[in-house]
Amino acid sequence: MAENLHAKLAQKYSLRTSADALLAKGDNDEPSFGLEITSQFWEFWDGPYVGTDLRGTFYYNRGLFRERLSKVGVTKADYCADQKWAQEKRFLHVQFFTPDSTGLLGEFLAEDEFDIAESTGLLGRRRHGEWRKAEYIIADATASKAKNHTKMTIRCGAVGEAIEVECNPGDKIYQDAIDGVFGRLFLKSIDALHKVNSVSWYHDRVILHEHSNIKDRSLFFLPSEASRDDPHWQCPLGADCEKTLKHAKWKSIRNSEIG
Numbered sequence: 001m002a003e004n005l006h007a008k009l010a011q012k013y014s015l016r017t018s019a020d021a022l023l024a025k026g027d028n029d030e031p032s033f034g035l036e037i038t039s040q041f042w043e044f045w046d047g048p049y050v051g052t053d054l055r056g057t058f059y060y061n062r063g064l065f066r067e068r069l070s071k072v073g074v075t076k077a078d079y080c081a082d083q084k085w086a087q088e089k090r091f092l093h094v095q096f097f098t099p100d101s102t103g104l105l106g107e108f109l110a111e112d113e114f115d116i117a118e119s120t121g122l123l124g125r126r127r128h129g130e131w132r133k134a135e136y137i138i139a140d141a142t143a144s145k146a147k148n149h150t151k152m153t154i155r156c157g158a159v160g161e162a163i164e165v166e167c168n169p170g171d172k173i174y175q176d177a178i179d180g181v182f183g184r185l186f187l188k189s190i191d192a193l194h195k196v197n198s199v200s201w202y203h204d205r206v207i208l209h210e211h212s213n214i215k216d217r218s219l220f221f222l223p224s225e226a227s228r229d230d231p232h233w234q235c236p237l238g239a240d241c242e243k244t245l246k247h248a249k250w251k252s253i254r255n256s257e258i259g
Helices: 002-012 064-069 190-195
Strands: 015-025 031-037 042-046 052-060 074-086 089-097 104-111 127-133 137-145 151-156 161-166 178-187 198-202 206-209 219-223 242-245 248-252
Touching: 002 052, 002 074, 002 104, 015 104, 031 127, 042 074, 064 104, 137 219, 151 178, 161 198, 178 190
Parallel strands: none
Antiparallel strands: 015 031, 015 052, 031 042, 042 127, 052 104, 074 089, 074 127, 089 104, 137 151, 137 178, 151 161, 161 248, 178 219, 198 206, 198 242, 206 219
16 A cells, blocks of 8 residues: 555654655756755755656654754765555655765655656666755745636735736636635745746646746745645645746735735
C-alpha cells in the first residue's frame, strides 16, 4: 500500500514536510532535478530551474536544516533516485546523502503517475547537487475571483500592490469562484514584482513569472493551509491542475481598492 511506503519512512525519520520535486531534461539530454522545501526555506538543485512538479513528502531528522546545512552557504552532496510501486501506483523515491557520503540527510517520496522520472532519465544513478538556503521576503496576501468573472486578483497589502490576471471564459478557472483564499506571497526580491506578466495557476499554489522565463520561481503565492504536513491535501484555488495565463498586470492599492 502507498501508506506503507510513507509509514516506513516515518519510522526511519522523526520529521516530515511537504516538498516539490522539479524534473526535466537539461543540456545534452541530461536529467535536471530540483527539490523545493518551502516550509523550511531550503532547496536542492542539480542543474537549472526546471518545470515539471511532483508534490510529495520530504522525511528528515531534527537538526538537519539548523545544524547540518546552515553553517555554510552551499552544501554539495550526492543524491540517488529510484522507483517504487504500491497498489499499482508508481512513486519517485530520492535519497539525499550527507556531504561526506557516509549516511543520509533525508528522503523524498512522491507519486509519479506519468513516469516523469523515467522519461527524464533521472533514475538509477548517483548524481551530484547543491543544498542552498532559499531567501524570501514573505508578506500576507489574498487571492479572490467572482464566479463566471474573467478577472482574478492577488492582493498584498504590505507591498501595496495587487496583481490582476485575465482568464478566458472557456477556462474552468473562469467558472469557479475563489472566495478570499488567504495565504502568503514569497518573493526573492522586490525587483521581481513588476517583471511579472504571466501566471502559472495550480490547485494549491500560484507561480508568478515573466512569460519568457516560465521556469523562474522567484515569486509565488501559497495558501496558508498549504504549509500543513499533509501530502494529500489540496486547496480549492478553483483551477485546473496546471494553467499558464499570459495576461497579468500589477496595480497599486496604496490609495485605492481593486474590484
